[in-house]
Amino acid sequence: MTAPVLFSELACPQGGAIAVATLNNEKTLNALNLPMIELLYTQLQQWQSDTHIKMVFLQGQGEKAFCAGGDVLAARQSSLQTPGGPCEYAETLFELEYRLDYLLHNYRKPMVVWGHGIVMGGGLGLLAGCSHRVVSEKTRIAMPEVTIALFPDVGGSYFLNRMPGACGRFLALTAASINATDALYAGLADTFINHSLQAQVLECLQGLHFSGDKQADSELINAQLSAFAQASAADQPAPNLQPHQAIIDQLCEGDDVQLIAERIEAYQSDDEWLQRAQQGLRGGSPLAIKWIFKQLQISRELDLKAVFNAELVLVTNIMRHPEFAEGVRALLVDKDKNPQWQYKTLAEVDDAVVDSFFEPPWPQNPLVDL
Template sequence: MAHSVLFENLATTNGKFVGQAILNVEGTLNSLTLEMVDLLLDQLAVWQSDESVVAIFIRGAGEKALCAGGDVQALHQSSVSQPGGPCEYAETFFEREYRLDYLLHTYCKPTIVWGHGIVMGGGLGILAACKHRIVTEKTRIAMPEVTIALFPDVGGSYFLNKMPGYCGRFLALTAASINAVDSVYAGLADYCLNHEQYDRLCETLLQLSWSGDRLEDDRLISRAIQELGDSAVEKMPAGNLENHQTQIDYLCEGDDVVVIADRIAALTTDDKWLSKAKVGLAGGSPLAIKWIFRQLNLAKGLPLKDIFQSELSLGTNIMRHPEFAEGVRALLIDKDQSPNWQIADLDSVSEDAVAAFFQAPWPQNPLADL
């Protein structure tokens, strides 16, 4: 049986090593399981204390995806098998996944990620957390959680708030997908390369004059990837975010998410990307729309560790509520695309109903030690 994550120390030409981690479950588009998260946490700890390892490189197996998110089917099973909670598997998964993301955000060595193909949910958490984030002409990024009554987690409350204007709010509410050019504009990626440049990238990284000095090695990596990228930019598909920035800011301005949703619903356009975004919001859970909006507002300006703690609290409460299970059933299990949401329309979602999801579900947050 194939291992779900493959690890290898790749030798550099000057006697150092680059630690490579390959998410290796092509059949599920490399979706993360608890086992995979734990394997990554353990190996990253080993590499962190190994002075011969100068950098970490993360990619997905196959040609289709870095990672399409978490194993939603397993989360759904955990939620429905323990209604009201504790939902042991789901809650443990979130805690460990957020530890992984926080470790990557704060890692003591350069981290490089090859964000080719589909990058969603937990995959975006990994991409956003790395220092050197590479995307390709085939990259497709999305946070579609509103459609299954979840929320953009894995640090989404942090990186969505850092995007230009109201781009983060728009993406979170509409589940709109973005490409390589968009992701650089939004601050989710640093470099655009063509997929065909992958082998050359690997050769280049292993030939660098690694010193073991973090700042110097980061500069070496940046220069090397930028030089490769100079020949790739013209082949990238055009982005949508920058071109629609003014309209996005108009649609998403204000403190009332009902007004924002009404603006988007009233949008009349022939633009395919905006039309898909409109459909994404219309199909989302009204409860989720409210808690997504609230979480983004509450997280503004918070330290990263506080954000992960708040995401774990919200995620735990969502797992213990039937709305998530219904969203997954309708979209991914029965695939009838007709979720029976707990509250049918956004106007009927009270502030008290939303506030209940932001009450700590335990005496002490499991991520208090971050």
């Protein structure tokens, strides 16, 4: 049986090597399960302390996806096995996933991620943490958690709050998908390169003379990636976010999530991208819409460590509640796309119920040592 994550090293003629990690679960669009997270976390720590390794290149197997998210089917099963919790598998999965993401954000060596194809949920957590984030003509990014009664986690509370205007709030509430050009605009990616050039990019990186100093080596890598970006510029897709920035800001203004949702749903437009966003909001869990909004609000001023601690509180409480299992059932198990949410409308959702999801479910946060 093939390993779910492949690891290799490419020798550099000038000395040292490039470490390559490949998510290798193509049939699930490289969705992250617990064994994959454990393998990645362990290997990345080893490479970080290995002076022979000069940089890391992270990619997904196949043409369809870098990583389509986390293993929500297994998380659902864990949630159903112990209603009310603790949900051992699910809670371990999220804790280690957040540790992995935090490691990426603070990695002591340059890390290039090739974000080709579908990049969603947990995949976006990986992409966001890398120092050199490449996207392609086929990149499709989304945080669609509202549709399964989850929330944009894996650091989403941090990077969504740092997008232009209300873009992060809009994407979180509507599950709208964006392309490579949007990712550059939103600060989720650094460089656009045509996917057909991937092998050439790796070859050029192999030829670099790495010094072992992260900043100096990062500048060398940037120079190479920029040259490929110039050659790819004509292939960049038309943007969605920037042309809609003014209307997004207008629709998402204020601190009343019910009013914001009503504005988004009522907006009249023949724009297909906006219509799909409206459908995403309408199909989402009213309870999740409220906890997503609150999570973004409380995370505005938090640093990354505090964000991951806060996200673990919320996700643990969600795993111990039936709404998530029902969302996954409707979308991915029975696939009837007819979830029976606990509340039918936002107006029915009591704020005290929402607040209860933000109460720590243990004496000490497992991520306190980050």
